[in-house]
Amino acid sequence: MSILPDNIELRLAAVAPSGIEFTSSTNAKGVGCAWCRLASKDDLRSVAAFMKGMGARLSTITILQPKAPSAPPPQEGETPVVPTFFGGVASDGKTFEIDYHFDVDGDTLTLVVHVPYGGDVESLTPLFRCADWPERELMELYSVVVRGHPDPRRLFIDPGIEGAVLERLIPFSTLVNSATTKGLWEKILALKGVQS
Amino acid sequence: MSNFTVPVGPLHVALEEPMYFRVDVQGETVSNVDIHAGHVHRGIEYLVTKRNVFQNLVLTERICSLCSNSHPQAYAMAIEQIAGLTVPPRGEYMRVIADEIKRVASHLFNVGILAHLVGFESLFMQVMEVREMMQDVKESVFGNRMDLGANVIGGVRFDIDAERIAYIREQLDLIAPAVAEITALYRTNSSILDRTRGIGVLSHADAIDCSVVGPVARASGINYDVRVKAPYSAYDRLEVKVHTLADGDVWSRAMIRLAEVATAIDILRQCLDNLPGGPTSCTTERPPIPVGEAIGKCEAPRGELIYYVRMTDSPRPERVKWRVPSFMNWDALRIMLKEAKLADIAIIVNSIDPCVSCTER
Numbered sequence: 001m002s003i004l005p006d007n008i009e010l011r012l013a014a015v016a017p018s019g020i021e022f023t024s025s026t027n028a029k030g031v032g033c034a035w036c037r038l039a040s041k042d043d044l045r046s047v048a049a050f051m052k053g054m055g056a057r058l059s060t061i062t063i064l065q066p067k068a069p070s071a072p073p074p075q076e077g078e079t080p081v082v083p084t085f086f087g088g089v090a091s092d093g094k095t096f097e098i099d100y101h102f103d104v105d106g107d108t109l110t111l112v113v114h115v116p117y118g119g120d121v122e123s124l125t126p127l128f129r130c131a132d133w134p135e136r137e138l139m140e141l142y143s144v145v146v147r148g149h150p151d152p153r154r155l156f157i158d159p160g161i162e163g164a165v166l167e168r169l170i171p172f173s174t175l176v177n178s179a180t181t182k183g184l185w186e187k188i189l190a191l192k193g194v195q196s
Numbered sequence: 197m198s199n200f201t202v203p204v205g206p207l208h209v210a211l212e213e214p215m216y217f218r219v220d221v222q223g224e225t226v227s228n229v230d231i232h233a234g235h236v237h238r239g240i241e242y243l244v245t246k247r248n249v250f251q252n253l254v255l256t257e258r259i260c261s262l263c264s265n266s267h268p269q270a271y272a273m274a275i276e277q278i279a280g281l282t283v284p285p286r287g288e289y290m291r292v293i294a295d296e297i298k299r300v301a302s303h304l305f306n307v308g309i310l311a312h313l314v315g316f317e318s319l320f321m322q323v324m325e326v327r328e329m330m331q332d333v334k335e336s337v338f339g340n341r342m343d344l345g346a347n348v349i350g351g352v353r354f355d356i357d358a359e360r361i362a363y364i365r366e367q368l369d370l371i372a373p374a375v376a377e378i379t380a381l382y383r384t385n386s387s388i389l390d391r392t393r394g395i396g397v398l399s400h401a402d403a404i405d406c407s408v409v410g411p412v413a414r415a416s417g418i419n420y421d422v423r424v425k426a427p428y429s430a431y432d433r434l435e436v437k438v439h440t441l442a443d444g445d446v447w448s449r450a451m452i453r454l455a456e457v458a459t460a461i462d463i464l465r466q467c468l469d470n471l472p473g474g475p476t477s478c479t480t481e482r483p484p485i486p487v488g489e490a491i492g493k494c495e496a497p498r499g500e501l502i503y504y505v506r507m508t509d510s511p512r513p514e515r516v517k518w519r520v521p522s523f524m525n526w527d528a529l530r531i532m533l534k535e536a537k538l539a540d541i542a543i544i545v546n547s548i549d550p551c552v553s554c555t556e557r
């Protein structure tokens with residue numbers, strides 16, 4: 001049996017004044033999995049604090065830019081309707097979705113927030129020490145800003161490489177060029193003042 | 197006493213993979229550690245969105261060699277959930293068999309390296325010799341020593357007949373007493389105890405704070421194992437003993453791994469005794485994968501491995517995100533290395549069984 005409490009939806013709604021959309025399921029082996037979409041990213045900190053109080057562990061954080069839903073072109077004279085996510089943020093293909101996956105003693109509860117392109121989100125590091133690396137990683141993958149992060153350095157990608165790497169197409173040859181170019185050798189020669 | 201900053205890595209004799217530790221020392225004692233990662237970052241999270249669901253099974257298996265079976269397994273579990281596929285019972289048992297064979301080899305490798313770092317070379321060779329017996333099992337059953345290629349969407353693509361079952365049993369009968377002998381050595385030998393007891397301590401409170409997983413967490417008294425807390429495959433029908441210790445030092449982490457090797461052998465025997473008949477996969481075709489999102493979790497040798505998959509109307513996933521157990525355990529090193537002696541750094545780093553390829557993807 002899932003160990004998430006029966007009234008979890010009500011308790012989550014109580015700490016998220018802007019509203020939530022909650023779904024949950026239990027699989028054949030009794031493992032629970034719940035999704036809680038927050039109407040406003042500003043409720044994230046208070047809901048995360050509630051999760052911490054429940055003894056939840058922040059497992060990981062996923063960030064993505066969901067594709068905009070395909071819609072028929074508007075008829076003449078009609079204003080095009082921009083689809084939105086729960087909470088009203090435009091689903092324009094550029095909005096970020098950030099999923100915070102929590103482990104509650106085996107069950108998984110995912111908090112979902114939507115951040116408009118160019119927007120920011122509050123850091124969870126004051127509540128969860130382990131949010132440090134995942135937040136550093138999501139800042140190098142996309143141009144989203146994590147507010148209040150104690151150490152917003154690059155995590156894996158070299159500072160010399162342009163950021164937001166998942167927002168653009170990178171040809172495979174470019175992705176693996178460290179193994180095939182003479183760049184490093186030429187740099188060393190240049191430093192030594194030798195003409196190559 | 198003088199203060200120095202000592203670089204350890206990224207290429208270092210005691211590290212199996214590249215990682216750069218910037219260690220501030222006061223005399224011979226570590227005062228602070230800064231970890232610089234990214235030397236084997238390959239952009240695999242980007243690559244998986246450029247390949248279809250089935251091609252990604254092959255790619256995820258190549259993220260890391262030591263837990264190569266856990267990646268496609270957790271990935272397949274997430275896809276099966278989206279597609280509503282149920283793995284047949286024999287397939288579930290086969291997944292456990294592949295998983296536990298990998299666990300035995302992975303844990304023995306780490307414990308063997310500990311002996312090497314301590315300077316106890318004959319013990320290192322003894323452990324690696326036992327591990328080699330499990331490598332023989334992998335090669336005989338799967339045809340490969342590291343990447344087993346066991347999983348498909350909907351089950352597994354290997355089966356074992358009576359002859360293979362008898363062979364695995366024979367090998368387990370050889371490995372089990374050898375592991376017991378090694379465990380007794382680690383428990384009593386002063387060369388091991390002197391270098392590992394009370395070294396690199398991670399307290400229970402710090403372990404919770406850092407959210408560490410796997411043997412690192414269990415050695416600090418956290419009773420968490422995905423196989424028990426969120427059962428998958430056939431683990432809900434098997435007896436899985438979870439081992440914990442209270443001290444959180446290098447020795448405790450090694451002893452947890454050795455205990456888990458014995459448990460894995462026990463689980464393998466349970467599987468061979470109760471192997472149900474029937475198919476090993478619910479489909480021989482490539483099933484259609486609908487729109488959806490799901491999470492797959494499993495207990496890799498180093499701890500909880502979690503996969504998140506989002507499918508849209510494309511045959512390629514919109515996003516696949518995975519978090520490997522080592523990713524959580526690096527930060528704890530900063531606590532374990534505090535006040536440690538310079539000479540113990542390699543032993544402490546090895547004690548989290550770090551996997552850099554997994555961490556950086």
